[in-house]
Amino acid sequence: MRTAAALLLAVLVATGCRLPADGVPDPQVTLVGELHGTREHPRAFLDLVGQAAARSDQPVVVGLELPPDAVAVARRALQLPESERLAVLLESSTWAENPDGRASMARLELIRDLLALEAAGEASVIGIDLREGKQHDLAAPALARVLAERDGQDNPVMLLVGNGHLDAGEGRATLGQAFVNQGLATTLLTLHYSGGNAWNCTAGACGPRELGANLSCPEGTRTIRPGLVVADACLGKVTLSPLARDALGPAPATPHRVLFVGNSLVYTGNLPAVLEALSAGDNHALEADMIVTGGATLSDRVADGSVARALATGRYQTVVLQERGGDFLCAFGPGSCVQARAALASLARLAREHGASPVLLGTYQGDPRASASLDSAEAIAARDAGVPYLHVTRHLQAGLATYPRLAWFANDGMHPGPDLTLLQALLLHEHLFARVPDAVDFTVEAPIHTYSAHLEAEARRATDVPDGSEAATSYTYDSRHFARVARLLRHP
Structure with missing residues (x-):
């Protein structure tokens, strides 16, 4: 029965x-x-x-x-x-x-x-x-x-x-x-x-x-x-x-300013610029800067003082932290997870001291079992540091199962493809503005960095084009892909 x-x-x-x-x-x-x-x-x-x-x-x-x-x-x-x-x-x-x-x-x-x-x-x-x-x-x-x-x-x-x-x-x-x-x-x-x-x-x-x-x-x-x-x-x-x-009311005159701190998982596909364009299309003014270098860890940013210098300007309301993939799982040796947790706590505390709200943007794994372990380890680290955690790998697993043909990964099979970048932007948008936007076509007018880009570890606007960059300068997301990715947030 x-x-x-x-x-x-x-x-x-x-x-x-x-x-x-x-x-x-x-x-x-x-x-x-x-x-x-x-x-x-x-x-x-x-x-x-x-x-x-x-x-x-x-x-x-x-x-x-x-x-x-x-x-x-x-x-x-x-x-x-x-x-x-x-x-x-x-x-x-x-x-x-x-x-x-x-x-x-x-x-x-x-x-x-x-x-x-x-x-x-x-x-x-x-x-x-x-x-x-x-x-x-x-x-x-x-x-x-x-x-x-x-x-x-x-x-x-x-x-x-x-x-x-x-x-x-x-x-x-x-x-x-x-x-x-x-x-x-x-x-x-x-x-x-x-x-x-x-x-x-x-x-x-x-x-x-x-x-x-x-x-x-x-x-x-x-x-x-x-x-x-x-x-x-x-x-x-x-x-x-x-x-x-209130949510549908006019966007504030002063944009919400976000600082991204991370590595190639952030700049491949230019996640900060995608979040900017996505938010603008949803009637929210947002400006994003980033401190990113390939293979960087949060410990690197604590050591070089780049985040402290950026936060000292008082520009930012939100700081998005993303660790190197696997660090919270001790994937780079037993000391890597200890250092990652300490760096997360340090940067979160620094953000709060300067009036900004920190959030840990998760990393991801393609294998379901590794994904579950990673999600758990990152969630525990975020909880212990007292910061919100966005479950990227959990939603990615749902996407791989439901829409396997979407462009989840770049051509190296590791870095984020356009649809994984969009998924992360939607998670951040929901965190910041408490809603998932309606699916529409939208264009990102910014350098669409590849994983081989070389960026300096200092704060830069997401829309700035680095000297000598050969990256494409725009990317258009169509509403059909948008709707499929957004559905993962409404029905995880």
Whole structure:
């Protein structure tokens, strides 16, 4: 028998959680409880909807805790170029005035992806929040809206609501009980988190909120009474998603300045310049400099003082650190990993002292087992240094499996090819601006360095052409490749 645990599969596999062991009948209605204002909850819900659609011969009725007019306005806005979307979104009071995470950028991106399922005939997307004023009861209007959409058919139903609406109490007019009373087998699935941050409202105050660390994050399923099952899944650490109106607002007059510190893994394909062009196309002003030489380690940059000199200018808000591939695995001798960890901690501390935020951009391996070991070693080093870590090799493995014909590597089979450079730029863009841009054609107007380039270990603009350079001076990414690479971030 198929089980409600199967509906948890996409979430649990993506987050490394265990599958609940006890089997229960497949639900006709699944209420998914989220913490508003995170990136992870909408992504997990999208995965669950996709799985439900794949297992049903009828479209999934997908209900969001938004007024119907907010969903309708989002539909219209998402048909426009990104630069024109904000004006349309602001026609809805939800997107213009609502201060909580239901109006987040992650929620808008969820609607975009759900509408793609709808266009394929796999889903029907509706707003179920018909409450007026300070009315708290979501059950009656949501039930009526869903039943009208089903129109007497057996479509599976999946609703995304705040976790406060997943009350399993018997005898009360709860949202879950409303569906059970209609004879519909219902599962209440709460997506828990172990820590992180979110954009939401607490005690009337709305904005970024730290959630703590090592919070209880249960998993499992249990039958409460006939027709009603309670399920729990753990998403791990979550990260905030800003309000859509803020994320789509005008770019700041002063560009966000980024310093890259690394080696040929950074300059092959000119990752800093790709990030600049990608950000400009997404309405974010960004300028990137780099301190890079072939085969360099972070220890080299500590020793020669080049990073300290660059940071002393006070120009940078973010410092991207990338170690030589394999150093954190002691691939160059037992002392190399000790030196790499010490250098990472030193440069991260130096960045913070100058008002910049450090981030460790991972390296990669083509072999899956070596990739997993590398990812783990780099993640531990980043954690110990107190810096965010971007999992390059994990996403590359997904890309190699899903899109093996993309240009992941340069012609030496080791250095990054155009699509791996784009993948790294997208990871950095998401880290900096909390969103994955829409896929468009864009051109990088900068020297596209090869792995044999000879660059000096001093800060230089990503767009500057070195003396005597024979590198190509532009590269165009097409939207088709862009969309495939971006999909790896939305469905890792």
